[in-house]
Amino acid sequence: MIFYFSGTGNSQWAAEQIAELTGDEARDITKPDQISDYQNERQIGLVFPIYAWGAPELVCSFAKTLGKTKAFTFAVCTCGSEAGYAMKKLSALCPLDSSYSLVMPNNYIIGADVDDPQTVQQKINAARQEIQRLSQEILQQKRVYRVKEGTFPTLKSSFVNFGFNRFARSTKPFSVENSCDGCGLCARNCPASTIIIKEGKPVWSDLCYQCLRCINECPKQAIQYGKATQNKGRYTFHQFK
Ligand SMILES: Cc1cc2nc3c(=O)[nH]c(=O)nc-3n(C[C@H](O)[C@H](O)[C@H](O)COP(=O)(O)O)c2cc1C
Ligand code: SF4
Ligand code: SF4
Structure with a gap:
């Protein structure tokens, strides 16, 4: 079973593509009726966007509920450019056998503008290829860590991520x-x-x-x-x- 969270569709698409290639089902964690018993699953996946070099708080809370499982566990994050130590921090909440990042179009228009259409298409094409590769690895239950961490991951995934969750999520603006x-x-x-x-x-x-x-x-x-x-x-x- 593949659980996903997605704001603007990148992670939903990735989850659905991986599910198709691994013979799995993609479930939206914001819809309680889609969360059913997963204890007997062969593999359990989490797919989500990176927010300030971390996994969204909602995803972290969900990951904590997964508890111990015999299933092969993996997570795939989608990000505009880099994920920092998001996957290592997530693995501390819910041990992961494999972690991947997919660079996809940027949706964080509070920070930077959207990517131009050519870059969008290039990122989606590259993500499509990486999804093929990682899906094969998941089926073989290979343990892989292929994450684009970027520069200063310690700083970004700790202080900056903390600041984002504490101060930047206001609805007032x-x-x-x-x-x-x-x-x-x-x-x-x-x-x-x-x-x-x-x-x-x-x-x-x-x-x-x-x-x-x-x-x-x-x-x-x-x-x-x-x-x-x-x-x-x-x-x-x-x-x-
Ligand atoms: C609040 C917020 C913070 C983000 N922070 C990062 C970041 O730290 N690094 C990055 O590469 N992309 C960042 N992004 C871009 C998204 O991770 C990226 O566009 C993702 O693929 C969106 O997925 P979705 O369409 O499933 O929501 C951020 C986006 C949002 C909305
Ligand atoms: S209000 Fe917040 S949670 Fe709701 S759609 Fe807008 S950004 Fe997402
Ligand atoms: S802001 Fe207005 S036009 Fe835009 S989606 Fe909401 S209700 Fe519709």
Whole structure:
């Protein structure tokens, strides 16, 4: 069984591709009805995006619940460029036999702009090849650590990641422009169920994973996060499928 979390579709696609190649099933951890008994599984996988050189807190909490298992365990993170020590830290919560990273298009438009279409396509093509390779290794239950850690992984995966989870996940900077037509997509699709539509506009409560699905998916590009997302593109995997 392959459990995944995904904000804008990269990790969902990766999980579904790996599941297809390994004869497995991909399950969304934000949907409780998709979590069934996995004790007798041959292999258990986790697929998720990197947030500030770490696994999302939601994924860490889920990994802790997996407990001891006889199954072959693996994790695959998707990241815009580098994962730091995210997989080593995750393995301390839930021992992993194999860890991989897949470099995929950037969705963190609070930090940097989206990748240009050519880079998006190159990253997806390279990820497709790596998925073929790692799926074979998973089927053979090979123990592999193939993660692009990048520079200063200790610093980034400890202090910076701590700062991100503590201070950078506020919903206060979210705002909506007049172009919003009240379609409700952002509220329906928020994995934290934190958005409601009030008088035809979205309103955010406190809990937020910072997955940036709401900002990136809005058909009117009406959502902003402070000034950081003004004049930036928007990214979702399904635009490029
Ligand atoms: C809050 C946040 C933080 C991110 N931090 C990193 C990072 O530290 N390193 C990196 O390479 N990419 C980072 N990214 C980019 C995503 O990991 C990457 O685009 C990922 O493939 C998105 O997956 P998804 O479409 O399944 O949500 C970040 C994205 C978000 C939303
Ligand atoms: S998805 Fe965009 S247009 Fe639709 S309600 Fe949300 S902010 Fe408004
Ligand atoms: S409010 Fe937006 S960024 Fe936060 S969890 Fe919901 S969809 Fe993701």
